[in-house]
Amino acid sequence: MAKEMETKIRDAIKNVKAWQRVPTSVNGVYLVKAPGNADNDTIMVEINPLNDRGTSMKRKGLFLKSSVEFEGFGEIFKNESVMELLSTLEGINGGSNKQEIKAIEI
Structure with missing residues (x-):
């Protein structure tokens, strides 16, 4: 394989x-x-x-380039503290309040 x-x-x-x-x-x-x-x-x-x-x-x-790199990033992506940090940043940056942009008919 x-x-x-x-x-x-x-x-x-x-x-x-x-x-x-x-x-x-x-x-x-x-x-x-x-x-x-x-x-x-x-x-x-x-x-x-x-x-x-x-x-x-x-x-x-x-x-x-390697499975070792993939596993290393995977561990960080699974970390609850990182998720909490990103959620906090969304609140600060307004990322969680996205408004839908409607298409303009021309």
């Missing part, structure tokens, strides 16, 4: 320019080829969740 996935990744990235996103079957998860040394490009995963309209939430997502 791992060898099959490796082949798929190499085929998908082969003709891609540096920093170009290659979508995966998981919404909000992309493969990205970063320039490396000589013929050795670095392949990363970009995680950038989609919003209600199906577009990326942020201009740039979170770039990961």
Whole structure:
């Protein structure tokens, strides 16, 4: 299975320019080829969740090269103190009181 996935990744990235996103079957998860040394490009995963309209939430997502990085960020994302901090910031920044912007008919 791992060898099959490796082949798929190499085929998908082969003709891609540096920093170009290659979508995966998981919404909000992309493969990205970063320039490396000589013929050795670095392949990363970009995680950038989609919003209600199906577009990326942020201009740039979170770039990961290893499962260790993924697990490290996962531990932080699960931390209750971080969630409490973000909830407090939403109150300060007004992020939880989003008003719907209606389209203007022209």
